[in-house]
Amino acid sequence: MSVEIALVQTSLAWEDPEANRLHFSRLLDPETGRADLIVLPEMFTTGFTMSPQNIPPGEEARSLDWMRETAARTRAAVTGSLVAREGGKYYNRLFFVEPGGAYETYDKRHTFTLAGEDQVYERGRTRKLIHFRGFTICPLICYDLRFPVWSRNTEDYDLLLYVANWPAPRIAAWDALLKARAIENMAYVAGVNRTGTDPNAHRYPGHSAVFDALGTRLAYSEQEEVLHVTLSLEHLSETRKSLRFLQDQDRFTLES
Template identity: 60%
Template sequence: MATELQIAIIQTSLFWENPEQNRKSISDKIDTISMETDMIVLPEMFTTGFTMSPQNIDKNEGKTTLKWMQEKARQQNSAIVGSIPFYTNGAYTNRLFFVEPNSQYHCYDKRHTFTLAGEDKVYRAGSERLIVNYKGFRICPLICYDLRFPVWARNTVDYDILIYVANWPKPRVTAWDTLLKARAIENMAYCIGVNRVGFDETGHEYSGHSAVYDTLGNDLCFSKKESVLTAKLSKEHISTTRNKLKFLADRDSFTLAP
């Protein structure tokens, strides 16, 4: 059981609806990571950009990308995390995969589909939150628009790390910065936000602002440029802060209706 978790964030531009080219580009960036890394986090829909036309892509691409994630996880001896359009049971989902180095994987389907872009009409929404136990850390991975809904992220299960993978556009990046920090503070957990950069084919610009915040809302890393960011997360920081400031003991107990 680890007491620290070394993470890397791939903040990158994406090739529109081109899984093969995105896998190659991201693979090249992952290969530049020289330090031992426990977890590598990629943006939302990292093989395609935030497309509302997944039918333009081969339905088997999701399975191809999952196999690629398993191969990279084995090669790097690191978990790989990110979401892709995934076709299953006659429908598309915006599915996040958390792939461990031993090829075991966990998946989460985006709960809050982005109605402003019509995502709710294209992708089937998920209904269950995921908690992954990895190297002694309890991790809750979520996707983009989920960030605006604090009840869904509320730390009722004592997770250590909250992850948001995103395609969050530049005009609303102030909300991204503010809400990531808020989710860290209110849940007394590390909060990792991974966004993309560049323009997509619909004309939206993305300015990055990928970051990691500690349990007090202090940023451990931040960037606006295409880059690989790194941070070290500490179990001691979590336990020390929670033992000193027992805010979670006063949290409201509740369950979500289906």
């Protein structure tokens, strides 16, 4: 059993959901029927904004509708995070939308204090596991990558997925941590980062990548493009059977 994933690495229009939706529609038109799962960056309709009040309330619903339409058209699940409002609070919320329209969500656990994200967005409380085409997927968001306990494979997931707006000055950490998360969790790891520059003069160099359970890099890019890679569940199972490292991991519980 295998799954084909498409990682969409591109620049983003600042706080302009409609422009970003149109841009991604153009990028994804040629992807129809090519992938099982399409992965978009963190806050793919706005960029990493700390001013969510600038985004009209209806844009979240319009973006979710767009994700549903895109999933149906491309016949692939579509995932990425958006600015979300709930109960008068803001969340950096990932949506995972299947071709039939059903969706699941994950709220970013580790809000990025260096940028003041913790002052603007509520942090998530629970981790999410998504079952899709035979794979168990754990979706996380950007800063979550720095926290190995939150990422730990205690529930036998197959794919650890990160969507990000990770800037150039700390890109060496992104490269190293993606590989480390794959090795320590004996799982595929895919990380999608944006490119371009935002109005705060932060430059984003891409470096989207996929690693297998032994840390072998399967895909990588520093330019604007859609990367494709096929992940094999059989290959993952064989690796885990021959190298039973997960059986020796420490047991622990997380506080909320």
